[in-house]
Amino acid sequence: MDNAEGVKTLLSDYPKFVSRKRLGEYEAAEVLLDLHNAIELANLTDRQREAIRLVYFEDLTQVEAGKRMGITQAAVGRYIDFAADKIADIYYYWAGHNEGYSMGGRN
Secondary structure (H helix, E strand, O other), rough: OOOHHHHHHHHHHHHHHHHHHHHHHHHHHHHHHHHHHHHOOOOHHHHHHHHHHHHHHHHOOOHHHHHOOOOOOOHHHHHHHHHHHHHHHHHHHHHHHOHHHHOOOOO
8 A cells, every 4th residue: 555556446445345344344444444544644635635535435537526626637637646645655654663454553
């Protein structure tokens, strides 16, 4: 998770983790908790946060998210790229300090 592509993969799998959490999987709940904590700690702009929410949590396409945000699909993609970099920085920090679910620690 300590790179932007890993974060995007995790975000793409968000609905699967929500489903697994609803089935009582404790590990899925921990992954979701860490993801939300990382997002909070990443110091995202409002637009970056909105792009992540619309595309990954509300399952809109980047085109649909862009229409809702009043921007182009390319701009949505850039917001997501920058946000994923910032979130990856949090996971990278956690990995170096034995924190977060992926390292078996708690943050």
